[in-house]
Amino acid sequence: MKKKVIVGMSGGVDSSVAALLLKEQGYEVVGLFMKNWEDDDTDEYCPAKQDLIDAAAVADKIGIELEAVNFSKEYKERVFANFLEEYSAGRTPNPDILCNSEIKFKAFLDHAMALGGDLMATGHYAQVREKNGLFQLMKADDGTKDQSYFLYRLNQAQLSKTLFPLGHLLKREIRDIARRAGLPTSEKKDSTGICFIGERPFQEFLSRYLPRAPGEIQTPEGKVVGQHHGLMYYTMGQRQGLGIGGSKDSNGEPWFVAGKDMQRNVLIVVQGHDHPLLLNDGLIADNLHWIAGEEPKTHWVYAAKTRYRQPDAPCEIDRLDSGTAEIRFGHKQWAITPGQSVVVYESNVCLGGGIITSAL
Numbered sequence: 001m002k003k004k005v006i007v008g009m010s011g012g013v014d015s016s017v018a019a020l021l022l023k024e025q026g027y028e029v030v031g032l033f034m035k036n037w038e039d040d041d042t043d044e045y046c047p048a049k050q051d052l053i054d055a056a057a058v059a060d061k062i063g064i065e066l067e068a069v070n071f072s073k074e075y076k077e078r079v080f081a082n083f084l085e086e087y088s089a090g091r092t093p094n095p096d097i098l099c100n101s102e103i104k105f106k107a108f109l110d111h112a113m114a115l116g117g118d119l120m121a122t123g124h125y126a127q128v129r130e131k132n133g134l135f136q137l138m139k140a141d142d143g144t145k146d147q148s149y150f151l152y153r154l155n156q157a158q159l160s161k162t163l164f165p166l167g168h169l170l171k172r173e174i175r176d177i178a179r180r181a182g183l184p185t186s187e188k189k190d191s192t193g194i195c196f197i198g199e200r201p202f203q204e205f206l207s208r209y210l211p212r213a214p215g216e217i218q219t220p221e222g223k224v225v226g227q228h229h230g231l232m233y234y235t236m237g238q239r240q241g242l243g244i245g246g247s248k249d250s251n252g253e254p255w256f257v258a259g260k261d262m263q264r265n266v267l268i269v270v271q272g273h274d275h276p277l278l279l280n281d282g283l284i285a286d287n288l289h290w291i292a293g294e295e296p297k298t299h300w301v302y303a304a305k306t307r308y309r310q311p312d313a314p315c316e317i318d319r320l321d322s323g324t325a326e327i328r329f330g331h332k333q334w335a336i337t338p339g340q341s342v343v344v345y346e347s348n349v350c351l352g353g354g355i356i357t358s359a360l
């Protein structure tokens with residue numbers, strides 16, 4: 001009997017091709033479009049309505065059913081609440097990571113099973129492999145598109161039910177496949193940014209939920225060089241939008257955010273990309289999650305990313321106890337950012353990771 005796969009269709013080209021490939025591989029395929037954000041319909045920045053129309057057109061072309069489901073309540077409770085908490089604590093969260101573990105591979109997976117699915121699938125660029133009874137999350141073959149960083153909080157149960165049909169393909173091959181099959185999304189622009197924020201002005205969006213608390217911008221020595229709009233609007237290493245161009249006796253080098261003093265409501269800035277306060281040997285992370293269900297070895301050479309668009313950096317896990325990890329890098333890392341995730345790899349296998357609490 002044919003296995004039934006429920007594929008997440010976002011109305012983008014990647015998930016369109018994922019659905020097509022699964023159909024060609026002989027699965028019984030059902031598309032599922034989710035809506036995760038409520039003001040979608042009235043909101044100029046959120047193209048959800050058009051995305052659903054596109055997903056429906058693709059499903060029609062491939063000849064599969066498309067269902068829709070609304071997870072906006074789950075999203076608010078399990079992802080957005082944490083997002084606001086993190087910002088109000090001065091950290092820079094990555095809601096797409098929590099969206100994967102809580103919505104796409106939990107609420108969605110449960111729904112997929114309720115629809116009678118044997119498996120679920122998405123158009124993520126990543127791979128799953130079963131080895132010695134364990135499911136491993138692996139990088140995509142297209143290194144420039146690999147999304148395993150966003151998937152490091154998945155567990156064995158989730159991976160055992162998941163297919164990533166694009167994991168062994170290159171992005172340009174995806175567009176070619178879409179064109180050849182005449183999919184209406186073949187030329188659609190890739191989506192960018194966090195799904196519910198999209199292209200909207202970030203400060204205005206956040207100020208709808210969290211009070212603005214302006215304060216001083218200071219150098220590490222305590223010299224006042226400007227005013228900030230609220231610490232939550234800034235992130236480590238940020239260069240644009242500080243509004244402190246030509247401060248007196250500055251050395252002409254650009255300013256970067258190098259810290260937040262939450263108690264005094266002061267934003268700390270330094271001059272020069274390679275200022276020592278922006279370069280760290282290691283970090284502490286908590287909220288750890290290991291995909292195999294057990295901790296990796298300490299004092300072993302791994303590679304890790306402290307942000308998505310970053311080459312892997314050689315590292316060692318020096319200490320793992322009471323839910324925290326201390327990770328040291330072979331070379332100094334730039335602008336390690338509390339709230340972002342550190343994701344650990346052994347070769348092309350993603351082991352898991354945690355949320356950065358501080359740089360060392």
Ligand SMILES: Nc1ncnc2c1ncn2[C@@H]1O[C@H](COP(=O)(O)OP(=O)(O)OP(=O)(O)O)[C@@H](O)[C@H]1O
Nearest residue numbers: 008009010012013014015032033034122123124191
């Ligand atoms: N609204 C949605 N409904 C159903 N599935 C979704 C939705 N948004 C994302 N997904 C699933 O998660 C995958 C990864 O999402 P991401 O936002 O990274 O999309 P993407 O890489 O731009 O892919 P696509 O081109 O399919 O939008 C998608 O390929 C799709 O399978």
